Amino acid sequence: MIAYILRRIAYAIPILIGVNVVTFLLFFTVNTPDDVARMHLGLKRVTPEAIAKWKAERGYDKPLFFNTKLSGGGQLTDTIFYEKSVRMFALDFGAADDGRDIAREIGARMWPSLAVAVPVFAVGLLAYIAFALVVAFFRATYIDFWGVVMCVAMMSISAMFYIIGGQYLVSKLWHLTPISGFAGGADAFKFVVLPAAIGIVGSFGASTRLYRTFFLEEINKDYVRTARAKGLSEVTVLFKHVLKNALIPILTGAVVAIPFLFMGSLITESFFGIPGLGSYTIDAINSQDFGVVRSMVFIGAVLYIVGLVLTDISYTLVDPRIRFE
């Protein structure tokens, strides 16, 4: 397994370099260093001298990829791309354009994101599996029919509707939770409960329907018929045999999502005033802060790779037949 993991890490390096190059190209195609400087210096009384000074201080006065004024290695290293990207591979994210330390900011903002994302993931996964098992158990009955109808209806509603509708009903009409905001420690509960519930409900339709399909596929297999022929109860058949075998495709989607719990949700955090990494990313895009954008994209790419490796490892845990060779 270790050899496999090392091989995956080796594969990850060119992927991360590629992600970096693409991020850099996309960002500086849309925003020139002058645009970035102007954005940070404000809208009024911005002089060309102030722009030049701002760029020089932050290394944005250098060429993007290739420095023709130098010779040798300096042609590649004395560039914006090299200076802004290479240190990131040592997880040194540097400072945002407003001078604040990105790593520290990520460390602080990760927890509010997790406070919402972990309950959504854990409770959601249990709820989706439980409901999918129920409708699979009652397949071809009215419970299955109306369950699927409900899932399709819930899938058809946009996430924004759940957020605004949830805030309207739960916070505005029923006064049960604060509409938005966040606090640390135990006080976080009252702020997290509504976004978490909305997160669970928002994904309920699509996830349940998918998991139902996995279960139905397993239910029709020969080993399930054999189990029933042995006289096992339907509950035992479902939980001991079907669930275990259907876990592989479920894990494919679920484990790969675990690392992304850190990244937060862009819309939910914005509407609920959760100071997480989702809103950090959105703010950085709006303020054209390349330092933060590249860091978040880089972390996203790393987490995606980690998620895939974790998924592969989890396969071996739920299905002993799978080997890494």
Added chain:
Amino acid sequence: MLADTRRAALIAVAFAAGCGGAPWNDPYPASDAGANILYSSFSERPKHLDPVQSYSSNEITFTAQIYEPPLQYHYLKRPYELVPLTAAAVPEPWYYDGRGRRLPAGAAQRDIAYTVYEVRIRRGIRYQPHPAFARDAGGHPLYHGLTRAAVADKYKLADFRETGTRELNARDFEHQIKRLAHPRLHSPIFGLMADYIVGLKEYAEALKRASEELTARSGKDAWLDLSRYPLAGVEVVDDHTYRIRIKGQYPQFLYWLAMPFFAPVPPEVDRFFGQPGMAEKNLTLDWYPVGTGPYMLAENDPNRVMVLERNPNYHGETYPAEGEPGDAAKGLLKDAGKPLPFIDKAVFSLEKEGIPYWNKFLQGYYDRSGITSDTFDQAVQLSSRGDAVVTEAMEKQGIRLSTSVAVSTFYMGFNMLDPIVGGGPDERSRERARKLRQAISIAVDYEEYISIFQNGRGIPAQGPIAPGIFGYRGGKEGVNPVVYDWDGRAPARKSIEAAKQLLAEAGYPNGADAKTGAPLVLNFDVTARSVDAKSMLDWTRKQFEKLNVQLVIRDTDYNRFQDKIRKGNAQIFEWGWHADYPDPENFLFLLHGPQGKVKNQGENAGNYENPEYDRLFERMKNMPNSPERQAIIDRMIAILRHDAPWLWGFHPKDYALSHAWLGNLKANKIAYNTVKYQRVDTALREQKRREWNPAVLWPFGLLAALLAAFTAPAVLAYLRRERSAGRA
């Protein structure tokens, strides 16, 4: 079913107990219930809190409560009037000629080579508690000369346990003026001030050289001690007096003395934050402001909340005893002479989205709110007399409406370098372009625009100067005769036929070129905007269609838009301006030739140039307000209306709502240090919050019933299936 309901009730009771009896949806800590706190919000995190760098309205909301420049605006009087803050009096200008001889107060502008402002500051003003002032038993600074290792475990200001204070002195003001030229800081007004403060430009160059030498010698973290470099234009006379020397005459300089750019910054605070290892941990003056004002920044978490708390060392100030007529009747003078501030703490929560913000205001969790187009109909209605009043629902909640005209202008500009709308090099083509601009000025109906898109919240502009500013004229004499006729009571927009006539005279009869017959196509450069803006663009297109002129919308992102303006590639564009200070110069300079965007990267985005206007501007800008100045402004406005380089657009009207428990509220569009005047009736707020936010528990019962309704048949079906003899 009964058991489910009971369980739900138990959960609810437990939840309520956990919330300490406060409304369940209260977003604030239970410990703050009943406290003398102002609750407000911010939508964008402040970038700078250093008074030399901060220039945005979302930043000055905080800095204005903390920093105290020499002057401030009177809270109640209108027109806006400067009064002393840390200064003992508003300084009078001393004029000098080129040979250094003092001139009398009414000296001619051409004779004045320099103006000196002597600022005497009040005694006994002390800074907020801060570790930079902390001293040991021997009187030596406790936290100066720290090594990188010593600050390794410091992540916030509170990690420095000891604090101290000291009296404000004139050197702190001198230090801050020097900081305008600091090579490692970005002051947005440095370029402007370098044109006025004697020696500031040279000082910046000297500091730059010194900084480079220092960096080469001791590294980039080395402390640049400004006290070693004198600035010719600032002189410290004694501990409580300093003088600023200005080139020529610049009466508007006094307005700058009312902004945080000229607030005192103690050198030892700069030195404290300049120590190695501080900046990497965000321990900077840009993050932790230090002032003498009524409040200090107690919590700086721009991701969530910013908290201002009463400064225990505040020198004290009293609520004004005078205002404008009507203030007493509104109860705005009830607190006259009482010590400020009234509020102990101000909590600003980050609120990015409008819907949660509005709903929290209605629930009583914000003390005041603006009104967006989405919430306008819910909040405001027109009375039988045509006045804007709050709706019945708002009135029931005791919510009050206050309106004020902003010192801002939103206009549609023509790029005067464009051959079609600006004209070519010859007089004939310029005349054609002028008539085209005048025709468009008539056709674009800003009354309709304000009615449709601003819910009536605006005044059609007759020129660049906003109401409330010297030089603005209302009524018949203030009407733009190119666009309006006076109907005896109000200005009436000229008919579209008059516009078509002008268009024909411009060489485009019925919207087509008289020579070639080609339709006139104009380009409107706008920034990429939301879907909601589509209707505005459609409306604009229709205004041009009244003249059979085709308008092409060139929609782009803000960066490209700015690039077009900078390079002079735009043809027609929209722009706005909010005044820095209440003087006509701050509006009229937007059309001053030397401020041309393409030529000099100035603020004249349309690149308008008129030699007579420029001459008059030079004369007017340094004059004190007088009938002579008004006459010059009238002439300048007449030139502008004739040339029509802008469609004058509108001056927005701000509508603000506040709850009944918030007192002493008067809209002030220039000053921002207003928290100290406001008052909160906390008992009324608590009572209303509880009244408006009772927890509704029946949804728990409904949820339990739904679960039971779903699970019961499923359980029954399961049991039936398990007990059956065989399976289908």
